[in-house]
Amino acid sequence: DAKTTQPPSMDCAEGRAANLPCNHSTISGNEYVYWYRQIHSQGPQYIIHGLKNNETNEMASLIITEDRKSSTLILPHATLRDTAVYYCIAPDTGRRALTFGSGTRLQVQP
């Protein structure tokens, strides 16, 4: 899998946008970027994934740079329930499992 680098922790005020960065400078042209989050003592939850274009769904937006070496997950209006560890993953095409790094621990503050 392409190596991803994320800050270990971030804080965000409730109601504000949370912008979580991820560096994946070694990503190859056909590898997608996936974002998952894990709320304490639960299984990981899928958030969003993308290849080249920016993506948006009901949970978040994913902004991928034109050179695809980095991306940003945006939670537009963070709530306390968004406090979790967020994982950015770029699995090898053809790989069947996901490899998790350390992720970013997001703390949403009231």
Next chain:
Amino acid sequence: GAVVSQHPSWVICKSGTSVKIECRSLDFQATTMFWYRQFPKQSLMLMATSNEGSKATYEQGVEKDKFLINHASLTLSTLTVTSAHPEDSSFYICSATRGTAFSGANVLTFGAGSRLTVL
């Protein structure tokens, strides 16, 4: 959407006993399921890939005789921790996907996890 169910969600057992954890894909068929383990304050570590109708594939360092995996149907995989010891206490999480590989169309869905405590 795809739903993966795990049972039990938590279990306490005595050292030396065996514990079985079930993983079910509720609304889709999964030829492949994955088992992860997570120790406190650590990330998820892939233990093994469960293949329907064939032997599981274990990651390096995972004892296949200790962690028995059975994938008897397209919707059920089981992980049995045999002769459990306190060091096996962990959070075990299964996952499944409709597809066979990541091509952008597939999403890996995770169960809620099973917390095992061995006394």
